[in-house]
Amino acid sequence: LPNAEYDQNVFINCPFDQEYAPLFEATVFAVNDAGFRPKCARERLDSSEVRLHKIVALIASSRYSIHDLSRTGLDSITTLPRFNMPLELGIDLGCKAYHPQCADKSLLIFDSEQHRFQKFVSDIGGQDIHQHGNDVKTAVIRVRNWLRTESGRSSIPGGATIYSRYQMYRQDLPGICADLRLDISDLAFADFCFTVAEWLKTHG
Amino acid sequence: VSHCRRMSTQNVDRSRSVLSAEEMTLMAKSKPNGNAKHSSVKTKKERRVILFPTEPTTIPREELERAVARAIAARKK
Numbered sequence: 001l002p003n004a005e006y007d008q009n010v011f012i013n014c015p016f017d018q019e020y021a022p023l024f025e026a027t028v029f030a031v032n033d034a035g036f037r038p039k040c041a042r043e044r045l046d047s048s049e050v051r052l053h054k055i056v057a058l059i060a061s062s063r064y065s066i067h068d069l070s071r072t073g074l075d076s077i078t079t080l081p082r083f084n085m086p087l088e089l090g091i092d093l094g095c096k097a098y099h100p101q102c103a104d105k106s107l108l109i110f111d112s113e114q115h116r117f118q119k120f121v122s123d124i125g126g127q128d129i130h131q132h133g134n135d136v137k138t139a140v141i142r143v144r145n146w147l148r149t150e151s152g153r154s155s156i157p158g159g160a161t162i163y164s165r166y167q168m169y170r171q172d173l174p175g176i177c178a179d180l181r182l183d184i185s186d187l188a189f190a191d192f193c194f195t196v197a198e199w200l201k202t203h204g
Numbered sequence: 205v206s207h208c209r210r211m212s213t214q215n216v217d218r219s220r221s222v223l224s225a226e227e228m229t230l231m232a233k234s235k236p237n238g239n240a241k242h243s244s245v246k247t248k249k250e251r252r253v254i255l256f257p258t259e260p261t262t263i264p265r266e267e268l269e270r271a272v273a274r275a276i277a278a279r280k281k
Binding site: 005008032033034035036037043044153154155156157168171172173175176179180182188190191193194195197198199200201202203 | 249250254255257260262263272273274279
């Protein structure tokens with residue numbers, strides 16, 4: 001069942017590899033700067049939890065979700081497709097369709113190029129899919145515009161403002177990590193989110 | 205309602221945080237039971253709150269505050 005934070009939570013479904021990290025971290029920052037709380041499967045590290053149960057719980061507790069299908073391609077080692085992102089998108093669409101209390105869910109679906117998704121998941125052809133072109137600034141602006149429109153909140157800063165703040169935050173992050181004796185290349189999701197929130201709080 | 209809201213705001217330039225008078229009218233009209241004349245949606249300034257994670261972290265809050273303040277001060281030097 002949706003919890004008290006349901007309207008504030010944004011579930012982020014995306015790859016967690018190093019190559020994708022710039023897009024992921026910028027998305028987390030944009031969500032936080034817009035006044036929402038980013039959620040993702042990496043925030044809970046309890047190995048006793050079944051991974052899919054954890055993901056289902058996160059999806060049910062988030063009114064907003066970002067699903068990035070841009071890395072749905074063949075794995076270079078196994079040569080098999082990576083299906084985790086489409087699977088989690090399917091769970092979210094099912095939650096919205098079948099759970100009356102989640103009928104107001106809003107999803108932002110990303111892909112790298114226009115119409116690419118139609119070649120591997122044509123059933124969502126009726127959805128409005130957005131492209132970020134693997135560009136951080138474009139992703140930030142798209143996330144901001146979607147949250148502004150779907151939440152109706154007038155307090156959300158403009159996309160260019162958020163991106164400009166993100167660039168300043170990136171300049172400060174090495175110093176913050178050094179001070180806290182954290183490895184910037186291996187930051188836990190919760191630690192990253194705390195540095196973002198504290199930095200944003202300081203900047204009003 | 206959400207469908208109507210999406211339909212009625214689709215032409216709004218979403219890259220700007222300040223809306224024009226015409227866009228404000230459009231947004232106000234899209235609210236349930238609202239219209240441009242009577243809606244108070246835009247007269248009350250909303251306040252954005254930065255939300256911290258609900259999950260635990262190993263970073264003591266005071267250390268985090270000091271580290272962020274020091275990094276910002278170093279950049280501004």
